Amino acid sequence: GAVVSQHPSRVICKSGTSVKIECRSLDFQATTMFWYRQFPKKSLMLMATSNEGSKATYEQGVEKDKFLINHASLTLSTLTVTSAHPEDSSFYICSARGTARGYGYTFGSGTRLTVV
Amino acid sequence: AQSVAQPEDQVNVAEGNPLTVKCTYSVSGNPYLFWYVQYPNRGLQFLLKYITGDNLVKGSYGFEAEFNKSQTSFHLKKPSALVSDSALYFCAVRENTDKLIFGTGTRLQVFP
Numbered sequence: 001g002a003v004v005s006q007h008p009s010r011v012i013c014k015s016g017t018s019v020k021i022e023c024r025s026l027d028f029q030a031t032t033m034f035w036y037r038q039f040p041k042k043s044l045m046l047m048a049t050s051n052e053g054s055k056a057t058y059e060q061g062v063e064k065d066k067f068l069i070n071h072a073s074l075t076l077s078t079l080t081v082t083s084a085h086p087e088d089s090s091f092y093i094c095s096a097r098g099t100a101r102g103y104g105y106t107f108g109s110g111t112r113l114t115v116v
Numbered sequence: 117a118q119s120v121a122q123p124e125d126q127v128n129v130a131e132g133n134p135l136t137v138k139c140t141y142s143v144s145g146n147p148y149l150f151w152y153v154q155y156p157n158r159g160l161q162f163l164l165k166y167i168t169g170d171n172l173v174k175g176s177y178g179f180e181a182e183f184n185k186s187q188t189s190f191h192l193k194k195p196s197a198l199v200s201d202s203a204l205y206f207c208a209v210r211e212n213t214d215k216l217i218f219g220t221g222t223r224l225q226v227f228p
Binding site: 049 | 152157159206213217221223
């Protein structure tokens with residue numbers, strides 16, 4: 001079945017530094033990738049949608065300069081949290097969708113980011 | 117805009133008993149509905165989806181869901197709950213833009 005690999009699973013960084021999270025589709029071409037943030041009370045918030053080779057579309061209220069998304073190939077999308085602050089600490093999850101996979105969405109295993 | 121609502125923050129059920137996790141939706145046009153499960157510190161695992169066809173959809177791990185157009189509901193069900201079913205369950209709807217919009221989640225606790 002479709003597999004999406006997300007790395008790292010956990011990361012701790014200092015305030016002011018940047019962190020990159022990778023999301024790879026292993027056995028299909030992900031024409032569209034989605035990035036979510038999950039808050040402690042469990043709700044999933046869609047941050048942005050990225051299509052291969054084009055700029056990401058950010059949801060209202062999400063700072064595009066802070067959360068940089070790159071979707072340079074059909075198998076890789078990255079989310080970079082720039083100048084991280086403690087309030088950026090959260091669980092980030094990517095999801096990939098390919099045109100050949102019906103209406104399926106495959107999720108990565110998530111990244112727990114802690115900013116200290 | 118499309119949306120889904122999960123009215124229960126938590127559902128408690130004894131092992132062996134049937135379980136239901138509720139979801140209602142609000143869409144314009146035909147709904148594409150999904151159920152996902154999440155275990156602690158993990159991503160989401162697909163359980164089942166409704167696109168078209170039979171109103172009763174069977175999915176992974178013995179779960180099923182019934183699409184009810186008149187009640188705009190898509191409740192998740194299982195005839196006999198297992199302790200290992202304890203997890204966080206999300207209902208979702210696909211928007212016309214291809215985005216998945218999630219409900220707030222329901223924590224299922226199955227007691228031995």
